[in-house]
Amino acid sequence: MKIEELREHLCERHPDLCPLFSLEFGDGILVVDAEKLHDAASDLCDLGFDLLGWCTAVDRGTFFEMVYRLRSRTMQVGMFLKCQVPRESPSIASLTDLWPAANWHEREVYDLFGITFEGHPDLRRMFLPDDWPGHPLRKDYADDRMIRRPDYF
Amino acid sequence: MLEIENRETITCEDGRQAEELVLNVGPSHPSTHGVCRVIAHLDGEVVTKAEPVIGYLHRGIEKMAENRTYLQVIPLTDRLDYVGSMYANWAYCRALERLAGMLVPERGEYLRVITCELQRIASHMMSLGSTGADTGAFTLFVYAFDVRERVVELFERLCGSRLTYNFVRPGGVSRDMPDDGWTDDVRAFVKGLPKQLAEMDSLFFANVIAKGRLKGVGVLDPEKAVALGATGPVARGSGVDWDLRRDDAYSLYPRFEFDVPLGSNGDAYDRARVRLFECYESARILEQALDQIPDGAVVDETLPRLITPRVGEAYDHIESARGSLGVFLVSDGGPKPYRMKVRSPAFCNLSLLSELAPGHTLSDLIVILGSLDPVFGEVDR
Numbered sequence: 340m341k342i343e344e345l346r347e348h349l350c351e352r353h354p355d356l357c358p359l360f361s362l363e364f365g366d367g368i369l370v371v372d373a374e375k376l377h378d379a380a381s382d383l384c385d386l387g388f389d390l391l392g393w394c395t396a397v398d399r400g401t402f403f404e405m406v407y408r409l410r411s412r413t414m415q416v417g418m419f420l421k422c423q424v425p426r427e428s429p430s431i432a433s434l435t436d437l438w439p440a441a442n443w444h445e446r447e448v449y450d451l452f453g454i455t456f457e458g459h460p461d462l463r464r465m466f467l468p469d470d471w472p473g474h475p476l477r478k479d480y481a482d483d484r485m486i487r488r489p490d491y492f
Numbered sequence: 493m494l495e496i497e498n499r500e501t502i503t504c505e506d507g508r509q510a511e512e513l514v515l516n517v518g519p520s521h522p523s524t525h526g527v528c529r530v531i532a533h534l535d536g537e538v539v540t541k542a543e544p545v546i547g548y549l550h551r552g553i554e555k556m557a558e559n560r561t562y563l564q565v566i567p568l569t570d571r572l573d574y575v576g577s578m579y580a581n582w583a584y585c586r587a588l589e590r591l592a593g594m595l596v597p598e599r600g601e602y603l604r605v606i607t608c609e610l611q612r613i614a615s616h617m618m619s620l621g622s623t624g625a626d627t628g629a630f631t632l633f634v635y636a637f638d639v640r641e642r643v644v645e646l647f648e649r650l651c652g653s654r655l656t657y658n659f660v661r662p663g664g665v666s667r668d669m670p671d672d673g674w675t676d677d678v679r680a681f682v683k684g685l686p687k688q689l690a691e692m693d694s695l696f697f698a699n700v701i702a703k704g705r706l707k708g709v710g711v712l713d714p715e716k717a718v719a720l721g722a723t724g725p726v727a728r729g730s731g732v733d734w735d736l737r738r739d740d741a742y743s744l745y746p747r748f749e750f751d752v753p754l755g756s757n758g759d760a761y762d763r764a765r766v767r768l769f770e771c772y773e774s775a776r777i778l779e780q781a782l783d784q785i786p787d788g789a790v791v792d793e794t795l796p797r798l799i800t801p802r803v804g805e806a807y808d809h810i811e812s813a814r815g816s817l818g819v820f821l822v823s824d825g826g827p828k829p830y831r832m833k834v835r836s837p838a839f840c841n842l843s844l845l846s847e848l849a850p851g852h853t854l855s856d857l858i859v860i861l862g863s864l865d866p867v868f869g870e871v872d873r
Contacts, residue, residue: 366807389718392809393835397822406820408807408835412718412734419807440721443843451554466547466872475555476831487559 345416348386366417373405376422377432380407384437387411388418391438394445396424396452398478403429403454424454433459451476502535512540515854519548523626523858526868530845532857539857542849544842549872557832562588562662562799565829569819570656572834573870576615578608579812580819580834580870581660586742586808587819588662592801597792600664602785605744606678607650607659608810609774609781613685614643615813616725616767619865623764624696626862627705632696639688642681649674662799664791679782685775689768697765706761710848710860713758720847721840724815725766726864730758736811743810747784748777760863767813767865800827814838814865838870 345367371379392408407420424431433456434441443465445456450464453474464471473480502510512533519529527548533541553572557565569580582604589596596604617640624632644654649670651659659666669675696702717727727734735752737745753769755762803825809818815837822831841864848864849857 391721392816392818393820393833393840395820395831395833397831406833408818408820412739415739438721439719440840440843443839464547466550468547475552 345386345414349382352382352386366419368419368421370421373422373424373431376405376420377434377437380420380434381437383409383418383420387413389413391434391440391444392417394434394441394448396448396454396476398452398476399423400478402426403452405431405448405454407434429454430457431455432457435459450474453477500533500540517857519545523862525622525862525866526871528842528861528866528868528871530857530861532849532854534854537853539849539852539854542846542857544845546839546842546868546871549868551873553873554832554834557829559828561827562801562829563797565832566661567656567658569834570658571869572836572873573615573812573814573817573838573867574655575618575867576611576813577656578604578611578659579810579817581657582608583808583810583812583817583819583834584821584832585660585662586810587806587821588799588801590806590808591804591821591823592662592799594663594795595792596664597789598786599668599788600790600792601744602781603665603669603790604660605748606778606781606785607647607657607665609777610643610646610678612774612813613771614640614647616771617643619767619813619862620692620696620764623706623760623859623862624702626859627702629696629699629702632692635688635692635695639685646674646678646681649677661791663795664789666791668790675782678778682775682778682782686772689771693765693768697761697768703761705859706764706863707757707759709760709852709856710863711757711759712844712848716847717758717844720844722815722844723837723840724812725763725770726815726841726844728752729755729763729766729863731756736809736816740809742808744781745777748780750777760859763863763865798827800825809835812837814867814870815841817870834870834873836870836873838864838866838868839873842866842871 388409388411390410392410394407397404403424405422405424409418433445445459446465448454449462450467451474456462500512504510512535515532515534517530517532519527529545531543532539553568557568566581569584570577572580617636621633621636648654651657712730714730714732717730717732731754738752750773753766755766801823803823805822807820809816817837818835820833821829824830848860
């Protein structure tokens with residue numbers, strides 16, 4: 340199945356998701372609201388996206404953008420699922436019940452961005468010690484040991 | 493820090509009560525293949541629970557990348573998977589080329605394929621050698637490192653470096669093949685490789701002790717492999733027919749004829765043997781690539797020194813020796829990446845350890861960890 344067919348398929352079954360769908364480099368991009376993330380993800384899971392490649396967050400200043408990379412082995416298409424998470428007490432539904440692979444990826448995002456995942460079975464820090472202050476991949480993170488490179492460019 | 497508690501009470505056969513033994517393996521131990529700590533709960537010698545604790549090699553490469561220009565990030569990607577650093581170079585450059593709309597000359601693309609297939613052989617030899625060392629067959633380690641050394645020598649002549657190559661660059665590769673007979677030496681190496689591999693196959697994989705140590709250890713069924721995000725030889729050892737070189741057909745791979753070796757039992761034996769067979773396929777690809785490589789430039793010389801891609805994001809992935817390695821780049825239009833995310837296959841594969849280890853003995857835990865082939869530079873990033 341090509342990505343265009345997938346789009347039609349998705350529009351048929353979930354008309355509300357269709358306007359949120361776009362294409363880039365042959366991959367589908369679906370941007371949903373944070374509350375609808377789990378529903379949309381479970382629809383995609385049913386459609387045959389059997390692999391959760393990774394998930395991460397991007398600090399966009401006023402909010403965090405969660406990015407999930409899905410891939411279907413049967414359809415040979417890739418897909419990005421995105422949603423916005425507010426910066427104040429960021430929290431979002433965990434997708435570990437749909438793809439167990441999300442476990443460590445969500446722990447990593449929790450560690451480095453401080454986003455909590457509701458329903459995650461084992462939400463602990465992944466790389467940093469438990470008493471580490473702050474979340475380093477946030478753009479406003481700073482500590483005494485950080486070396487700032489001179490800004491040549 | 494992580495608390496070691498919740499020890500289960502075990503009732504022995506004669507009715508006596510005993511307690512689990514909690515054993516801390518690592519983080520710095522030769523059998524953990526790097527700096528991995530495993531908290532193993534033991535009932536006698538049998539592992540009841542194994543929990544990997546990682547982060548001892550976390551250098552914050554994703555954060556460091558945000559403070560460097562796009563070209564300065566390439567040496568950082570070398571330090572991800574230091575057993576196969578060509579892959580991280582290539583994955584990063586592919587993502588950047590997508591983002592900035594760069595094209596690669598054909599000769600450059602061929603050189604990337606040639607170096608990455610050589611790298612696959614070198615990386616699998618490291619894995620096979622350590623599988624041998626883990627199971628007490630140190631002879632295999634010596635045989636495997638003989639092969640690996642030849643590849644590393646070829647790389648040294650190609651780009652001056654034995655471990656961190658910094659070879660794949662945006663728009664091509666850093667230099668052409670040296671004209672001191674390098675191509676002939678690669679050909680000679682590829683020609684002799686199947687014999688060396690067959691020797692290792694009969695030396696180790698036909699050995700009854702190796703079979704006893706590896707067969708039936710850490711059995712991973714294919715559904716679980718997919719659900720838990722395993723890729724590469726770990727998934728293919730379970731019979732998951734999934735190889736990005738064929739299934740996503742990136743770069744020049746559609747031009748080459750090769751097979752994807754699959755295991756059937758999903759145990760440590762199949763995972764190791766799949767790696768061995770992949771080396772035969774890499775040799776096949778290398779032969780074809782060396783025959784087909786055209787003349788011309790190896791890098792797009794018109795590219796600017798300071799790359800400032802458009803505002804946006806791009807993702808690309810390649811099949812590394814450990815599985816699908818991807819790089820996700822976000823650009824704000826400036827000379828530095830706004831965010832770089834590395835999808836590391838070793839990280840995903842290592843997460844299987846707590847699923848595979850229970851029920852096996854402590855010495856098998858080491859074999860299972862080795863069969864997942866983690867490289868901690870890439871796991872911890």
